[in-house]
Amino acid sequence: MASSEVALGxxxxxxxxRSTEVGLVELCRSGDPQAFAQLVSLHEGMVFNLATRLLxxxxxxxxxxxxxxxxxxxxLGRFEGRSSLKTWIYRICVNQCRNRRRFWRRRHTDSACPLxxxxxxxEAQIAADRNEASPFDGVARREKAALVHRALQKLSFDHxxxxxxxxxxxxxxxxxxxxxxxxxxxxxxxxxxARDAFRSTMLRAAGEGA
Amino acid sequence: xxxxxxxxxxxxxxxxDLSGAGGHAIDAHLESCAACAAQLRGLRASLDCLAALPRxxxxxxxxxxxxxxxxxxxRGPGLALLFRPTAASRPLxxxxxxxxxxxxxxxxxxxxxxxxxxVGPSAWSRVGTExxxxxxxxxxxxxxxxxxxxxxxxxxxxxxxxxxxxxDGSVATVKLLEGDxxxxxxxxxxLRRERFEPTRLRGQPVVVSVYRLISRLDVTAPRT
Ligand SMILES: [Zn+2]
Numbered sequence: 196m197a198s199s200e201v202a203l204g205x206x207x208x209x210x211x212x213r214s215t216e217v218g219l220v221e222l223c224r225s226g227d228p229q230a231f232a233q234l235v236s237l238h239e240g241m242v243f244n245l246a247t248r249l250l251x252x253x254x255x256x257x258x259x260x261x262x263x264x265x266x267x268x269x270x271l272g273r274f275e276g277r278s279s280l281k282t283w284i285y286r287i288c289v290n291q292c293r294n295r296r297r298f299w300r301r302r303h304t305d306s307a308c309p310l311x312x313x314x315x316x317x318e319a320q321i322a323a324d325r326n327e328a329s330p331f332d333g334v335a336r337r338e339k340a341a342l343v344h345r346a347l348q349k350l351s352f353d354h355x356x357x358x359x360x361x362x363x364x365x366x367x368x369x370x371x372x373x374x375x376x377x378x379x380x381x382x383x384x385x386x387x388x389a390r391d392a393f394r395s396t397m398l399r400a401a402g403e404g405a
Numbered sequence: 406x407x408x409x410x411x412x413x414x415x416x417x418x419x420x421x422d423l424s425g426a427g428g429h430a431i432d433a434h435l436e437s438c439a440a441c442a443a444q445l446r447g448l449r450a451s452l453d454c455l456a457a458l459p460r461x462x463x464x465x466x467x468x469x470x471x472x473x474x475x476x477x478x479x480r481g482p483g484l485a486l487l488f489r490p491t492a493a494s495r496p497l498x499x500x501x502x503x504x505x506x507x508x509x510x511x512x513x514x515x516x517x518x519x520x521x522x523x524v525g526p527s528a529w530s531r532v533g534t535e536x537x538x539x540x541x542x543x544x545x546x547x548x549x550x551x552x553x554x555x556x557x558x559x560x561x562x563x564x565x566x567x568x569x570x571x572x573d574g575s576v577a578t579v580k581l582l583e584g585d586x587x588x589x590x591x592x593x594x595x596l597r598r599e600r601f602e603p604t605r606l607r608g609q610p611v612v613v614s615v616y617r618l619i620s621r622l623d624v625t626a627p628r629t
Pocket of ligand 1: 407408411434438439440441442
């Protein structure tokens, strides 16, 4: 009789936190599926969140997240450890999102891709995570998050990238520079322009919403 | 320092990324210039909004999807059956293996799969264009026609079907995408008699494709 041991690909994370990053990468390179599952579990949250905000669509973000880690798996042999694993994965994620965006734009004249596509259960999940004090808090927070999300979608892709990495993911300008493969000064000036664009967009959005 | 210079440095100022003297010069300007102070407040407020943006977590683990995908690639393209624990038996999307088709996993609890023919309860559906399908909830079946016993005792392997639903939820076409056509005949007959709840996307009734894997699983001892 078969037991549930037949189960393949159940991504149980074992021994979390003990492996160092280098050790984990080495285990992955040796073809250890559990190690790779652990690596994905450690970083899937940030990849999915960033992809959702960059693309505006959680369903597409799910596909991108999958593709990001498939690329990570295949390119792990070329990872030199000069940047951190985190910034390396961010870089793959940004590139995948940029490619998706191009592909999508060629087929759709409307570049806006609203969060309304987010399913009810996902919204419910967010609400549950935040443990809202009152239903009104929940509505107010969701409205505000939707407003911010819409404002973000109006910016250019490059501006969105630096803003999300800096303000939402909390990366330093040096980490962003390493992720994007540009000079730190470039990140700072791009960030200044992106912040200015975002502030004006928020201002307009707030005016329209009132 | 004039207003233009101050506004150009606000981003660095927010990051405390200015030399001591530069920072003090802006402090001094902001104390006396209400317009620039208002700009700073606006900037800080909008950045706070970004920081407070809720993090969106995937509903299902990305890791298990990636591992499944790698497993399928190891076995080569084609229809691969994956056994997963019940809790994880969710549809799987493998967009690049076969054009415009979604693969899905219909393995329920292994014990269940062992005992009797499994008529896959899970299904995946899509709407939208071929290149950019939108995934929707699988519409509910209002009159089921599937039953155990549709597959003959000797039937092995899996049948992969696409059912295309009209806007009113009636079945327009049933197509066997993969599997033995002679075994599939009675199942196709049954699938044609099904009826679904109409699906709406943003208020509009839409045509939906439902993909289902129907299999009789004869599982022998696990690999060691
Ligand atoms: Zn001023």
